[in-house]
Amino acid sequence: MAVSARRVCPGAPSRPGAGHARAHGVLVAGGARVVAYDILFSESRAGDEVFAAALDRRGVLAAAALPYPYARSAQYEKQLAQVALFDAQGDARAAEIAHPWPDVTLPLEPFTQPDKARVGVISTLADDDGVVRRLASLHLAHGKVLPGFVVAAMLAAEPGQPLGVGTGELRLGERAWPMAADGSITPRLAANVPDLAVIPFFQLLDAAQGAGGSAHVTDLVRGRIVFIGSSSAVLGDVVLTPAGRFPGLHVNALVAASLDAGAVLRPPRAWLD
Secondary structure (H helix, E strand, O other), X not given: OEEEOOOOOOOOOOOHHHHHHHHHHHHHHOOOOEEEEOOOOOOOOOOHHHHHHHOOOOEEEEEEEEOOOOOOOHHHHHHHHHHOOEEOOOOHHHHHHOEEOOXXXXXXXXXXXXXXXXXXXXXXXXXXXXXXXXEEXXXXXXXXXXXXXXXXXXXXXXXXXXXXXXXXXXXXXXEEEEOOOOOEEEEOOOOOHHHOOXXXXXXXXXXHOOOOOOOHHHHHHOOOEEEEEXXXXXXXXXXXXXXXXXXXHHHHHHHHHHHHHOOEEOOOOOOOX
């Protein structure tokens, strides 16, 4: 499901980090399996320390791939190694199928401590016609392999289960998703896109304050993988998919639902398809 976090929310705290901390607390207390933020927390903001304290391993933060190289510090290299799934030298198979990037922008370091949020690369792969049909399951930068954003959410939903790269499949616990030779996955998006559950961000803040009329939030998020971000096309976060044109926030929620249900297409076979 998705939570629409617009730039201005009624009743939002003056410190943005405090607002996300309250929202995270409400979602976790309400039984959400995962809280994934389709927001790049790479710059300091007021209340960051409160948000960092609220985060746990059920949280997933976005990293953004960059198409050009960037000089990074030793502290960055240490953080990257900490949030990565594999080292390219230690797992050649994962590095071989991971989509390579010159650089990746990470969330702020306090948010990604070992007991805090996981990190997934939010960048997508579009075909020549501009339609996003495939999901890069793994990403490679500076010799480290990170999961895609939705794959990181699935990892958070299955704590303790390692991610395995097999021949033609990506494995997570008892799950096995068909995977192309380039490491991409093709989710089969649901046909009932308008039925996607969306909660305005201010309702989470109301629930955190115990406001009347917010009791339904717990019922909506219990057992769900929740994505928080903007659903406004004005901000430019729009993705073309085989099912239509949707905000990136909604696409992430739909792809996660597809992976959760095992609705993944097998790669085409050149001799048959």
